[in-house]
Amino acid sequence: MSRQMVRPGGRSARVQAAVHAAVRDLSAEVGRDALTVPLVAQRAGVTPSTIYRRWGDLRELLSDVAVERLRPEGTPEDHGSLRRDLTAWAEQFLDEMGSPTGRSYIRDALLGDPDGGNAGRCSAYAADQIRVIVTRAADRGEEAPDVETVMDAVVAPLMYRILFRPDGLDSAFARRLVARLLGTDEV
Amino acid sequence: MSRQMVRPGGRSARVQAAVHAAVRDLSAEVGRDALTVPLVAQRAGVTPSTIYRRWGDLRELLSDVAVERLRPEGTPEDHGSLRRDLTAWAEQFLDEMGSPTGRSYIRDALLGDPDGGNAGRCSAYAADQIRVIVTRAADRGEEAPDVETVMDAVVAPLMYRILFRPDGLDSAFARRLVARLLGTDEV
Numbered sequence: 001m002s003r004q005m006v007r008p009g010g011r012s013a014r015v016q017a018a019v020h021a022a023v024r025d026l027s028a029e030v031g032r033d034a035l036t037v038p039l040v041a042q043r044a045g046v047t048p049s050t051i052y053r054r055w056g057d058l059r060e061l062l063s064d065v066a067v068e069r070l071r072p073e074g075t076p077e078d079h080g081s082l083r084r085d086l087t088a089w090a091e092q093f094l095d096e097m098g099s100p101t102g103r104s105y106i107r108d109a110l111l112g113d114p115d116g117g118n119a120g121r122c123s124a125y126a127a128d129q130i131r132v133i134v135t136r137a138a139d140r141g142e143e144a145p146d147v148e149t150v151m152d153a154v155v156a157p158l159m160y161r162i163l164f165r166p167d168g169l170d171s172a173f174a175r176r177l178v179a180r181l182l183g184t185d186e187v
Numbered sequence: 188m189s190r191q192m193v194r195p196g197g198r199s200a201r202v203q204a205a206v207h208a209a210v211r212d213l214s215a216e217v218g219r220d221a222l223t224v225p226l227v228a229q230r231a232g233v234t235p236s237t238i239y240r241r242w243g244d245l246r247e248l249l250s251d252v253a254v255e256r257l258r259p260e261g262t263p264e265d266h267g268s269l270r271r272d273l274t275a276w277a278e279q280f281l282d283e284m285g286s287p288t289g290r291s292y293i294r295d296a297l298l299g300d301p302d303g304g305n306a307g308r309c310s311a312y313a314a315d316q317i318r319v320i321v322t323r324a325a326d327r328g329e330e331a332p333d334v335e336t337v338m339d340a341v342v343a344p345l346m347y348r349i350l351f352r353p354d355g356l357d358s359a360f361a362r363r364l365v366a367r368l369l370g371t372d373e374v
Contacts, residue, residue: 110350111298123351152364156347157339163297164310164346165338177339 018044019051023065032104035062063112066105067121070097076129082137082144083182089133090154090174093126098162098169106163126155145181153181205231206238210252219291224248243301250299253292254308257284262319269324269331270369276320277341277361280313285349285356293350313342332368340368 022043026035037058041048055061076089096102109118130150137144145153154177161169209230213222224245228235242248263276283289296305317337324331332340341364348356 107298110294116353119351123347127352151347151352152344153340157343159347159351160310160338160343163350164306166303 059112062108066108067118085133091171246299249295253295254305272320278358
């Protein structure tokens, strides 16, 4: 987690954007294993000490960049029912997090994270999306499980298998988890 | 994962035991962050190149040691019923994996693991234990869920929350997961 609050538009936000962009660009150009703080600093146009002061070390910086990349880009789509919304969301979550890129971001997020704040942010992103879906369902008059129940029944098995048990993991599995939770047939 | 097969009692097994013991002892003495391959090699009485050849680098070695430490020590206790066996197992799993030491082993296991083999071994340990419990239940004539269902409903939420969402994680939560899966009251 970055060590200071970031005010949008301020110098601090500009530094963060430049450093994050440098990490992304250099990862693509020279590969993750060749990254160093001086290299990132040079590309971002800041001093290495700016990076050390703000992020601690390279691993924490990579963790911070990874969490930013794992932030969802919009609210979950409305497909007209809880069952369809949750199924579509679970399929997309698996698609993104289970990709080689997704996996490497999750590992980075977990690794450079001494206080657990970045892992917590990843989990909060998922919980926020689930909250939108179940709230919308309740607004439609549908009966809906609470957010933590969905986290346990859908998000946790997907993430657990992505990290520990990826064999045979596919979108049919994501659909089954939702069907099992809602007690309905698969979409 | 170690790069060669280990024959029990052979030189390879002795090297592995010595290197693992050196990592454990030095971690306690000088702390994890001060470990280096030459330091571990010196303590274990092997050359650094033996370690590089067999484990690749320090991170992979730490991952290998972590997985060994996460190996369960015996078969799950028999408490007379599926519900009681699974509840006791889930409480103990959370206790061990959710401790600061457990968490740091899980992180090590995940991080120095380019091919995913070590994470898979951790998951296989849990699955093996669950298999003992549900097989025993079936032998008693109890109706029992299959292993993968228990992995999704009990193991995954515990591990997900340990890594990503530890707030409020306690043994009551472990008991609730089992009760939810089996559709019975908590023990």
